[in-house]
Amino acid sequence: MKRLFILELFTTFFTIVGYSQPKNIPLAEVTSENVVDYIASKVKVYDKNPVYAIRPLQNSCVYEILVNGYLLHKNYDLQKLGTPIPINAAILKSGTQTITYRLYPLEDLMVDTYGKGDTVHTLLKNTSMNIEVIKYEDVKTGTRIGDEILVTKHESSTKKGTREFIGSGLPYYEYTFTFNATVPYNNEGWSNGEDLKKFDKEELEKIVVKKNLLIGKLYKEKNLDSLVKIEHFNKLIYGIANYRTKEEFQGIFDQYKADVFKEKEIQSMEGYQMEFYSEHKIVTLRYSITTPPDPRLKGQPALYYLYKDEYGTLVDFLSIYLFLPKGKPLTVENLQIL
Incomplete structure (x- = not known):
């Protein structure tokens, strides 16, 4: 559920305060004690801090949205969102950006607790997906509805001469459209990653599983320093893309630290599937x-x-998205966490 800087996208996105630039810290010396200073030192101060966001509106489907091939948002229930979803985390640099939406049938969502209702295995005639891409010129000066600038608006297609969704009757539908974005930063991120499809699938999966098991072990052992060292890349990308301040980093890290130190039971990984994103540069x-x-x-x-609190037994999902920097051998150590 929470990779540091993914959960916080929805909670502290529109808060910007000033701070003094901390000193540079060599990467090899990064620990849980100085990681906040390390990441904050990499975030530059710009004249403007533009933010891009999307406002999806679906009908008769569940869906996923990828920005530049990165799975940024998913909705597997009937909820409709009102608040825009920030997407800077998946915008690595200025230029053409892609948005891909994947639509799936409702399945049992229309069946009530008494078993009444139909199970739906295909997309319906009235299925649709509309997405607005909006921009805020500067998060320091305004993020209200009146500050929104409409960049583009996409409406899913219908069959020629009808109002019927173009993908009706299908078990899955995918579509990609583009828009242009201008940001002051340039994150290399996963853009310089290897095409993971070129590796033997069984060998790749074996190594990806080992990486997941390693992370699970570190969470189980509450090994904060080791987790910080292998997850700093993740924190750095999101921090730069969202103009984070040292104060924000500290608050986010405090929550991350609290999650690491929970008493927890890591669950066995069974029945999963390996999936690729961003032209096979990302695997999960x-x-x-x-x-x-x-x-x-x-x-x-x-x-x-699983962990327990005053409300009973709860669950945290750890979203492990991995890429391999170009030129690096395929090893557990070389796989980077996004």
Whole structure:
């Protein structure tokens, strides 16, 4: 559920405060004690801090949205969003950006607790997906509705001469459109990653599983320093793309630290599938959207743990998206976490 800087995209996105630039810290010396200073030192101060966001509106389907091949948002229930979803985290640099949406049938969502209702295995005639891409010129000066600038608006197509969704009757539908973005930063991110499809699939999966198991072990052992060292790349990308301040980093890290130190039970990874994103540069292990081993695992990451609080037993899913920097051998150590 929470990779640091993914959960916070929805909670602290529009807060910007000033801070003094911390000193540079060599990467080899980064620890849980100085990681906040390290990341904050990499975030530059710009004259303007533009933010891009999307506002999806679906009908009669569940869906996923990828920005530049990165899975940024998923919705597997009937909820309709009102608040725009920030997407800077998936915008690595200025230029043409892609948005891909994947639509899936409702399946059992229309069946009530008494078993009444129909199970839907294909997309319906009235299925649709509309997406607005909006921009805020500067998060320091305004992020209200009146500050929104419409960049582009996409409406899913219908069959010629009808109002029927073009993908009706299908078990899955995907479409990609583009828009242009201008940002002041340039993140290399996964753009310089290897095409993972060129590796033997069984060998790749074996190494990806080992990486997941390693991370699970570190969470189980509450090994904060080791987790910080292998997850700093993730924190750095999101921090730069969202103009984070040291104060924000500290608050986010405090929550991350609290999650690491929870008493937890790492669950076994069974029945997952390996999936690729961004032209096969990103790989992850997750459960199927249409045929998960347990309905509660629908579309969720393969690595997760259970913990208890005053409300009972709860679950945290660990979204492990990996890429391999170009020229690096395929090893557990070389796979980077996004």
